[in-house]
Amino acid sequence: MTRRALSACVWIGAAALLVAGCTSEDGGERSDERARLRALLARADELGARGLEIEAVKALKQGARSLGPAARAEAHERIALGYHREEVFHLALQYAERARAAGRSGADLLWILGDSQRALEAVDEAERTLREALRREPDHHRARLALARTLLRKGDAVAALPLFEAYFDGARDDESERNDRQDRSARLEHGRALRAAGEHQRSADRFFELLEEQPLDPVCYSELARSLYRMRQREAARAVEEIYRIVSQQAFEEHVEDKLMAVGNTVFSLSQRAINLSSRRRFLEAYSAYRKALELDPADPRPWISFAEFCIRFRRLAEARTTLDRALDRGVRPASGLWWMRCRVDVELGDERGMLDAAKRGVEALQSEAATAGSEEGRAPPFSLYLHLARGALETGALDLADQALRAADGSRPGRWETSYWRGRLALARDDVGAALSSFHDAGRRRDGDVDLDLLRWTAEALTRAGRPDDAARLLEACLARDPAHHGAAELAGRLASAGAAGLADVDLRFAGTFLEKRRALEDALQSRPLEECGSTYAGLGALWLEARRPAGYDFLFLAADLDPENEEALERLLDGIRSPQDAFVRLHYVRRLHALRPHDPALVAEIVATSIRFHAGFDEASRIAGALHENGATPQSYRLLADIALARGKRDRALELIEEGVTRFPDDAGLRAARNAVSEDDS
Amino acid sequence: MPARTIVLFVAFLALAPATRGDGVFSEVALQSGIDFRLVNGARGDKHLYETMIGGAGWLDYDGDGWLDLYLVQGHESSAAAFSEGATGNVLFRNRGDGTFEDVTERAGVGDRHYGCGVATGDIDNDGDTDLYVTNVGPNVLYLNRGDGSFEDITERAGVDCPRWSTSAAFADIDGDGLLDLYVANYLDYDPAIHGACTGNPRRVPGYCHPNKFRGAPDRLYLNIGGGRFRDISKSAGVAIAGKILGKGLGVLPTDFDGDGRVDFVVANDSVPNFVWRNRGDLTFEDAGLETGMALSSEGRAEACMGIDGGDVNGDGLIDYMMTNFSEEKDTLYLAEGDGFFLDASARSGLGPLTFRPLGFGLGFLDHDLDGDLDVFIARGHILDNITEVSPGTTLSYRQPDQLLENDGSGRFTDVSSGAGAWFREAHVGRAAAFADYDNDGDVDVVVVNTEWRAVLLRNDRPRTARWLGLGLRGNGPSNRDATGSLIRVKLRGRDAVAPLEARTAWSYQAACDPRRIVGLGRDGDVEHVTVRWPDGLVEVFRDVNPEAYNELVRGTGQ
Numbered sequence A: 001m002t003r004r005a006l007s008a009c010v011w012i013g014a015a016a017l018l019v020a021g022c023t024s025e026d027g028g029e030r031s032d033e034r035a036r037l038r039a040l041l042a043r044a045d046e047l048g049a050r051g052l053e054i055e056a057v058k059a060l061k062q063g064a065r066s067l068g069p070a071a072r073a074e075a076h077e078r079i080a081l082g083y084h085r086e087e088v089f090h091l092a093l094q095y096a097e098r099a100r101a102a103g104r105s106g107a108d109l110l111w112i113l114g115d116s117q118r119a120l121e122a123v124d125e126a127e128r129t130l131r132e133a134l135r136r137e138p139d140h141h142r143a144r145l146a147l148a149r150t151l152l153r154k155g156d157a158v159a160a161l162p163l164f165e166a167y168f169d170g171a172r173d174d175e176s177e178r179n180d181r182q183d184r185s186a187r188l189e190h191g192r193a194l195r196a197a198g199e200h201q202r203s204a205d206r207f208f209e210l211l212e213e214q215p216l217d218p219v220c221y222s223e224l225a226r227s228l229y230r231m232r233q234r235e236a237a238r239a240v241e242e243i244y245r246i247v248s249q250q251a252f253e254e255h256v257e258d259k260l261m262a263v264g265n266t267v268f269s270l271s272q273r274a275i276n277l278s279s280r281r282r283f284l285e286a287y288s289a290y291r292k293a294l295e296l297d298p299a300d301p302r303p304w305i306s307f308a309e310f311c312i313r314f315r316r317l318a319e320a321r322t323t324l325d326r327a328l329d330r331g332v333r334p335a336s337g338l339w340w341m342r343c344r345v346d347v348e349l350g351d352e353r354g355m356l357d358a359a360k361r362g363v364e365a366l367q368s369e370a371a372t373a374g375s376e377e378g379r380a381p382p383f384s385l386y387l388h389l390a391r392g393a394l395e396t397g398a399l400d401l402a403d404q405a406l407r408a409a410d411g412s413r414p415g416r417w418e419t420s421y422w423r424g425r426l427a428l429a430r431d432d433v434g435a436a437l438s439s440f441h442d443a444g445r446r447r448d449g450d451v452d453l454d455l456l457r458w459t460a461e462a463l464t465r466a467g468r469p470d471d472a473a474r475l476l477e478a479c480l481a482r483d484p485a486h487h488g489a490a491e492l493a494g495r496l497a498s499a500g501a502a503g504l505a506d507v508d509l510r511f512a513g514t515f516l517e518k519r520r521a522l523e524d525a526l527q528s529r530p531l532e533e534c535g536s537t538y539a540g541l542g543a544l545w546l547e548a549r550r551p552a553g554y555d556f557l558f559l560a561a562d563l564d565p566e567n568e569e570a571l572e573r574l575l576d577g578i579r580s581p582q583d584a585f586v587r588l589h590y591v592r593r594l595h596a597l598r599p600h601d602p603a604l605v606a607e608i609v610a611t612s613i614r615f616h617a618g619f620d621e622a623s624r625i626a627g628a629l630h631e632n633g634a635t636p637q638s639y640r641l642l643a644d645i646a647l648a649r650g651k652r653d654r655a656l657e658l659i660e661e662g663v664t665r666f667p668d669d670a671g672l673r674a675a676r677n678a679v680s681e682d683d684s
Numbered sequence B: 001m002p003a004r005t006i007v008l009f010v011a012f013l014a015l016a017p018a019t020r021g022d023g024v025f026s027e028v029a030l031q032s033g034i035d036f037r038l039v040n041g042a043r044g045d046k047h048l049y050e051t052m053i054g055g056a057g058w059l060d061y062d063g064d065g066w067l068d069l070y071l072v073q074g075h076e077s078s079a080a081a082f083s084e085g086a087t088g089n090v091l092f093r094n095r096g097d098g099t100f101e102d103v104t105e106r107a108g109v110g111d112r113h114y115g116c117g118v119a120t121g122d123i124d125n126d127g128d129t130d131l132y133v134t135n136v137g138p139n140v141l142y143l144n145r146g147d148g149s150f151e152d153i154t155e156r157a158g159v160d161c162p163r164w165s166t167s168a169a170f171a172d173i174d175g176d177g178l179l180d181l182y183v184a185n186y187l188d189y190d191p192a193i194h195g196a197c198t199g200n201p202r203r204v205p206g207y208c209h210p211n212k213f214r215g216a217p218d219r220l221y222l223n224i225g226g227g228r229f230r231d232i233s234k235s236a237g238v239a240i241a242g243k244i245l246g247k248g249l250g251v252l253p254t255d256f257d258g259d260g261r262v263d264f265v266v267a268n269d270s271v272p273n274f275v276w277r278n279r280g281d282l283t284f285e286d287a288g289l290e291t292g293m294a295l296s297s298e299g300r301a302e303a304c305m306g307i308d309g310g311d312v313n314g315d316g317l318i319d320y321m322m323t324n325f326s327e328e329k330d331t332l333y334l335a336e337g338d339g340f341f342l343d344a345s346a347r348s349g350l351g352p353l354t355f356r357p358l359g360f361g362l363g364f365l366d367h368d369l370d371g372d373l374d375v376f377i378a379r380g381h382i383l384d385n386i387t388e389v390s391p392g393t394t395l396s397y398r399q400p401d402q403l404l405e406n407d408g409s410g411r412f413t414d415v416s417s418g419a420g421a422w423f424r425e426a427h428v429g430r431a432a433a434f435a436d437y438d439n440d441g442d443v444d445v446v447v448v449n450t451e452w453r454a455v456l457l458r459n460d461r462p463r464t465a466r467w468l469g470l471g472l473r474g475n476g477p478s479n480r481d482a483t484g485s486l487i488r489v490k491l492r493g494r495d496a497v498a499p500l501e502a503r504t505a506w507s508y509q510a511a512c513d514p515r516r517i518v519g520l521g522r523d524g525d526v527e528h529v530t531v532r533w534p535d536g537l538v539e540v541f542r543d544v545n546p547e548a549y550n551e552l553v554r555g556t557g558q
Helices: A001-021 A023-051 A053-064 A068-083 A089-101 A108-118 A123-136 A141-153 A156-175 A180-196 A201-213 A219-228 A236-264 A266-279 A283-295 A301-313 A317-329 A337-350 A350-373 A382-395 A398-412 A419-431 A433-446 A453-465 A469-482 A487-498 A511-529 A535-547 A553-565 A570-576 A581-597 A602-613 A618-630 A636-648 A650-666 A670-683 B348-355
Strands: B004-006 B025-027 B056-057 B070-071 B088-093 B100-102 B112-119 B129-136 B140-144 B149-153 B165-171 B180-185 B219-225 B230-233 B248-254 B261-269 B274-278 B284-286 B305-308 B319-320 B331-337 B342-343 B360-366 B374-379 B402-406 B410-416 B429-435 B444-449 B455-459 B467-474 B486-493 B497-501 B517-522 B524-533 B538-541 B549-553
Touching: A023 A053, A023 B444, A053 A068, A053 A266, A068 A089, A068 A108, A068 A636, A089 A108, A089 A317, A089 A581, A089 B004, A089 B455, A108 A123, A108 A141, A123 A141, A123 B348, A141 A156, A141 A180, A180 A201, A180 A219, A180 A650, A201 A219, A201 A581, A236 A266, A236 A581, A266 A301, A283 A301, A283 A553, A301 A317, A301 A337, A317 A337, A317 A511, A317 B004, A337 A350, A337 A382, A350 A382, A382 A419, A382 B455, A398 A419, A419 A433, A419 A453, A433 A453, A433 B129, A453 A469, A453 A487, A453 B444, A511 A535, A535 A553, A570 A581, A570 B486, A581 A602, A602 A618, A618 A636, A636 A650, A636 A670, A650 B070, B056 B112, B056 B129, B056 B429, B056 B444, B070 B112, B070 B129, B070 B444, B129 B165, B149 B455, B180 B248, B248 B305, B248 B319, B261 B305, B319 B360, B331 B444, B348 B402, B348 B410, B360 B444, B374 B429, B467 B486, B497 B517, B524 B549, B538 B549
Parallel strands: B112 B165, B165 B248, B360 B429, B467 B549
Antiparallel strands: B004 B549, B025 B455, B056 B070, B070 B088, B088 B100, B112 B129, B129 B140, B140 B149, B165 B180, B180 B219, B219 B230, B248 B261, B261 B274, B274 B284, B305 B319, B319 B331, B331 B342, B360 B374, B374 B402, B402 B410, B429 B444, B444 B455, B467 B517, B486 B497, B486 B524, B524 B538
């Protein structure tokens, strides 16, 4: 722009401001309206940036009512964008059409309109609209992507492919246009387009790459399997299909998440998202989804309860308690479920008095809720609440109250083992050892042979008091064999061992004490710090849990690995536990992450190559990684890895060439010679 | 050797009663004596089967050459659906003059279970058609005695399958000449435990999504002769179920891979469809994902209900279509060859035409006899209180049925508005059963509607094109119905050879006309018909007559 043109622009702009701001009363109103619109759009963008698009839409709808036609049309366009971002396409279409009818006609609006038409199956209209968007703005990357997807649906994959590729090139240069969801959809669709165009290997590579990134995405498994079937790689395809069948168990819950968002229930959608992310072991993102949901101050107790449960799982007990107190202070109803969850938090905190108070409040709330109409959703489960009341009463010495609570629990769900167990505990508190043993026996019978460690421990206590220490010791031995960190069992076992009971000689009675000590230290460190700063603590907790053979330790490690991506120890421990065939891609994900920290670790490279070969995909990347290892210092293994990839790609001559080169360089390596023989035999 | 020609075209239309028609199809149920209202016994408990039942089957039970109609009834108490009720199924005998009479009692087929669907086939190869009724609760097998009455042989046959069964299909899976039985089961549902769901903004009781329940395993019964069957579901590999498996609503016996053995495609609700490839050793493997028919083009398991197969684009390969939920287009899986299929819903035009409404019964039919397969879909939503459950929705419970016209290349347009007054009414359609009940050479449709009467849509389109009717009769190593045969009709002067499969099971909870009608266009003529019989024998029949039904008997061709 020349200096003269620039000054002209400045002059025109200033004049426009004068006209808008200082002339007539109408002009003042318009200016005020523009200001309100700007504020409204800024607020919407701020909500959108926090991932609360539907809340942005709600704010815009509210604000747009008082705007004039032109400003309202702009607000409608932004509403359409919000709906589009959340994939509520029928409403995106509706608002885009309204905006268009009111005179808006930019490429952005046409893109929203066209892409919504595509999603709603109106592919011919979509093509027309998107071509118009691109005519107006030839470099509109998202419109190009939407057109590529439309053409793919219309069966013209060959025409779609260059559009996809142009999108990837263009959008890569323009970071502002990219977002993770869109980028992932684009790559997924690109993979489908490649398959539809007959480029099966490239399509498989695409899905393989997506699975590496998000190894619990069922759609990518089904797509990879389909590409492999097309390539007649039946064994690999079947293996992928098997994983698909397991992973896709969650597909419905994801559908629920989308549906809830589509009907404007952001809080429940975010809570459902958190649950879904948890089942995908993406705990950090789950935590973030919960936090977003609670920022919206839901009036329903369930999101609060669900978050508190998540906090208990990750030992953030102070945060769980604060969250529940916040909900109770704000008058969230029905309250009984919140009080019940408070009981559970207090159990974990070892706060018997708090648990008793919370249980009493919960029971009061439950009784008043039962007397009034209203939803039962979010209420406390009566049986569990009465058990907590009994426990709190028992542990604070209010034995008659405990007795009453147990009767109430039995009335709520007769014949449950838990009631018998707590009756046994109550009998012990009353020094009625015979009754205690009878109740514990009854509880065991009701569990039908399924062992509960606390039941074992307290039966042992009763047996000890009944003068049968050897029988007690046998139970404690069994208990500690299953959970060496069971502190109550270890404590009693220690006492019995000191008294000379038989059978406890081989049990490590100190482990539980050490475990408890370390656990307390680590958990204390979690309470006062934001989650984001707790990566190393979770790594420590994970290691500790696994030392005690508690599988939940892996959850801590998954979280630790996300909080602290460079924690090699956490990644290594995780990989130790991820070994089943169905976790092949989960494992690959973490192998790749560890490989990023140790690019020349031959074992990691070998595993990446082996996975690639097993699933017959991702050869370029495997080749690049093995090549880097080779360049860093050729070894017999690096030759074999490169040759293996060449073989899997059907390049037998290249494989042989590599092996020959390797043999020349490492003539004593038996592995290379064996590989040469194998390839030569195949040739003959 | 000439095929036997049965000219049944009678001056029938002149005798036909006055109708409500003003287009292709005239609704003639009441005038024809078919007065049947589907009762679901709903009392507000929202048991899911209340909204899923409704079956219909065409069969010539008395062998008089006119197809009779069997309609499957629910009963007055859905809470007691696993027990018998007061209302029962009804058999309407086609008098041959356009009217029907209720012969249920005489025939002894008035099963009073809470009924879902029906399958037909000659299980003992004695020349008459037997009936299998699917229920919520025990199913029933009626053996046709050949004297106008049936015998309930369920117990002896061992096919009661006391689950919630939906569609069923007879087909000879092992080529022994006896029809075996596939039963699609839907959900593990217990009315004492399950009921309404309130997970909606207003928390009003509504029907639950099927994914709240475990799928029920399908059943495969091997016909071992003497009216007895053996349950081989587990050994055959088809009895798989779970949260994401096996919620069958539609079943189609078909040879999708062209290997001469009958396979089954099962339309599952909200979980991946099954494509049971027959390995030829009484075992099956699911090739759903492999073929591309398990999921939609976007990798989603759709809520599939009805199903049919036919060559919609004239490439000589059989394509498949399934009806789905609202805001989920009905899906056309176009055969690409080599056993692979592609979701071609968008390119076929079906996407936008079928995206909004919810479909159940489905059939390919050449309603205008122009030589390509058009589509009829019975429509109606699941949720009777959809406006309460989904505030602000523009969807409705009652929806008009749809007729979609093929342009010959597999591209469809909606011609419902000109198809007759019925298509402008909105009801809650479930089963749609297809047959030429008046033997005039075009396909008519019966539709069962929830809590409304069944309708009979007679095809009255002014005749501008010729037709060819084909009925197959197997013998020897082939089952008598010749179910599983592949028919190819070579038209004079044209390259394309349209494949047709002989079967009665398609659509949703329905049994259809065993004969096939081929539209010949204005002046089309037939060069020959090739039949690949279920036992593998291939015969050519040259002496076939257009404008008539031709009975092709195994062993009489070239």
